[in-house]
Amino acid sequence: MVRTIPAKTILQKSRYEPSEWFGVDYVINLYRGCTHGCIYCDSRSNCYGIKDFEDVQVKEDSDVLLAKALHAKKKSGVISTGVVSDCYNIHEQDLRVTRSALSIIADCRFGADVNTKSPLVTRDIDVLQRISWANSASVRFTVTAADDALAKTVEPHAPSSSERFSALKEVSDGGVFTGIMLTPLIPFVTDTRENIEQIVELAHQGGAKFIYTLGGISIRDGQKEFFLDNLKHISPKLARQFKEVYGASYFCYSLELNDILKRMRELCDKANIAYHMDDIIKASKCQADREQATLF
Structure with missing residues (x-):
């Protein structure tokens, strides 16, 4: 189900400095809600105020609002989309709101x-190429598990991980700066050495330029109950273990984080994949400069 909701504004300044988060200056959220059903989604938290999260809402006249906002800016910048709700949900195929933006x-x-998390982004490679020629464009595919079966337990209705890796390669082959958001890293579920090694290898095969992880999972009111209830359905033992270890913690870092980061960085160094934020931003700007140079 999808319905239209009114909106007065569409463009927001990023709460982070560009140097702190992928060089992003502004954020747009074209949709509210999502159909992926990910058990860990922070956007379910009460602070976002999104009721009936599975019923996708699309913002009315977002193209008009965005064009007006950008024409009013004296200086360009990088705009991030899909942060709260996936901008390539199943309704985007027909609505084409993201492509318009x-x-x-x-x-x-x-x-x-x-x-x-969607391979539908490959439909818009031509537009992303136009953006990269004039400024910079990047696509971040969220991947939590290399194995499709494992991913399905925590992302039941999302495109498979293998579909995402295939799309990553297509976007990368199209000359667009592309990488992996290895987040969340779910304690006792996806934070294994084997999973990390497989993700880095598949990312390398797909032409990923970066892999970034926050090293754990955020748990807030509203989302916490949903996560633990679903974790209990996967394994009551896992749910009890998670509550015993993390209690009321907001951000739950993997207990295996040091070993995981060490191994991930070793493999990324061999594959020439960036993993520090400043290196990722620098690499994206270098790619943008190369794309612009091809025009002349």
Whole structure:
């Protein structure tokens, strides 16, 4: 189910400095809610105020609002989308709201940072190429598990991990800066050495330029209950273990984080994949410079 909701504004300044988070200056959320059913989704938290999260809402006249906001800016910047709700949910195939927004971003010569779990992003490679030629464009595929079966237990209705890796390769082959958001890292579920090794290898095969992880999972009111209830269905033992170890903690770091980060960095160094934020931002700007140079 999808319904239209009114919106007065569409463009928001990022709460982070560009140097802190992928060079992002602004954020747009074109949709509210999501159909992926991920048991860990922070956007279910009460602070976002999204009721009936599985019923996707699309913001009315988002293209008009975005064009007006960008034309009013004296200086360009990088715009991130898909942060709260996947901008390539199943309804985007027909609604084309994200494609329209990216086209406006390209026309106004701003940069774009796309966050998704969907291979539908490959439909818009042509627009992303236009953006990268004028500014910078990047696509971040969220991947929590290399194994499709494991991923399905925590992301029951999302595209499979193998579909995402295939899409990553297609986007990368199209010349767009692309990488992996290895987040969340779910304690006792996805934080294994084997999973990390497989993700890095598949990312390398797909042409990923970066892998970034926060090293754990955030748990807030509203989302916490949903997560633990679903974890209990997967394994009552896991749910009890999680509560015993983390209690009321907001951010739950993997107990295996030191070993995981060490191994991930070893493999990324061999594959020339960036994993520090400053290196990722530098690499994205270098790619943007190369793309722009091909025009002349």
